[in-house]
Amino acid sequence: MKSNLKILVVEDDPIIADDICACLIENEYPSVNCAFNYDEAIAQLSQNQFDFVFLDINLNSKHSGINLAIHINENYLIPFCYITSYADVNTIQEVKKTFPVGYIVKPFNQKEIPIVIEIGLENFYKPQLKQTISIQKINKITTSEISQREYDVILKMLDGKNNTEISNELFVSINTIKSHLKNIFVKLNVRSRSEAISVINNI
Amino acid sequence: MKSNLKILVVEDDPIIADDICACLIENEYPSVNCAFNYDEAIAQLSQNQFDFVFLDINLNSKHSGINLAIHINENYLIPFCYITSYADVNTIQEVKKTFPVGYIVKPFNQKEIPIVIEIGLENFYKPQLKQTISIQKINKITTSEISQREYDVILKMLDGKNNTEISNELFVSINTIKSHLKNIFVKLNVRSRSEAISVINNI
């Protein structure tokens, strides 16, 4: 089954580049471009829509594969994987900050290539779980601390509930809810529930 | 430099389990537990707080490592990596749906272990970018399509703007905004802007 993914391979050593490209084609990824240095890679990225990039770290030039990763992260939404000889702790600590979807150590095992593409793409486009916002996170943007009860009200409000619904669900009077909301808005420095919701969702 | 990460290794073959554990300890991950089958892994997970899990796929029991991965995803917030002999397309297609942070093919290269832990953890806890919601995503939950102008109004509403602010920013009358919102609420099947915001934020 041929894939229609467009893949860029950035590798300064032509023999290794050929190896990688051959391996990709053999694994039914026929649409492969090669770039042999940083500038060529930048140019190709600006002219094509790639779905996945393989990066060597040492490009024998002023700019490394890590610089290229940073460029990709700042300008494109493309998953990438390093293929490199480096396995030392310092390099790992540096490259992990660029969030590669994979890291293959040379000499590479051919089986790894399709695996890292499939799993890397899936992870890169993983739907992001919505998590209940914690009271600690909210307190980072408030002028004074939110109380536990105020937090209860906030969660209901974030759920899109109106004041009557919230009062029913928390077994209190609607006046209590209004009272809490007044305090919440002061602490969040907002004027309406919509604005409160927006501010909290953007933490 | 010793790491204080707690790691669980789930592997039915004791010799391979020993290999993995030895490799972890050698790479300064001293806090390692082993589980030799699914039930033992479940028990350990419920009694300990692990930071990372290595999973074999074939556990020689009714439940596979994939079942365990699903259990972890549903009940815990822990990154995991498969270590397995399987490299076939079908297995990859199946396991990628569980979002492993890595996938190591046996026989494994010892260098890979610390790499996948470091990069896997970093990726797992990567701060999530807030993106402007697309009109296509919204249209997945509407009863009929949102128009371009309606979409403009939605974005402002999501920003916490009130009707007067929106009318000023879009250079139209407040009645136009109310009119658009009426239509938007019908399409989203909601009764208030708070509910609309909540529904859209939870796509």
Add this chain to the structure above:
DNA sequence: AATTACTTCACCCCTTTGGGTGATTTTGCT
């Protein structure tokens, strides 16, 4: 016991929101 903060509740009054009805203008397509 006194004090403080939180929780709960009431009420006043004004503003904003939202459902409804209706109309006109603009735009894109046939």
Add this chain to the structure above:
DNA sequence: AGCAAAATCACCCAAAGGGGTGAAGTAATT
């Protein structure tokens, strides 16, 4: 030109929201 959909606008009225004032009860702390 004719038509449909979208965009724009007005107005009515009820419901909901939100700022303000004040009070009582509860829990924790000194």
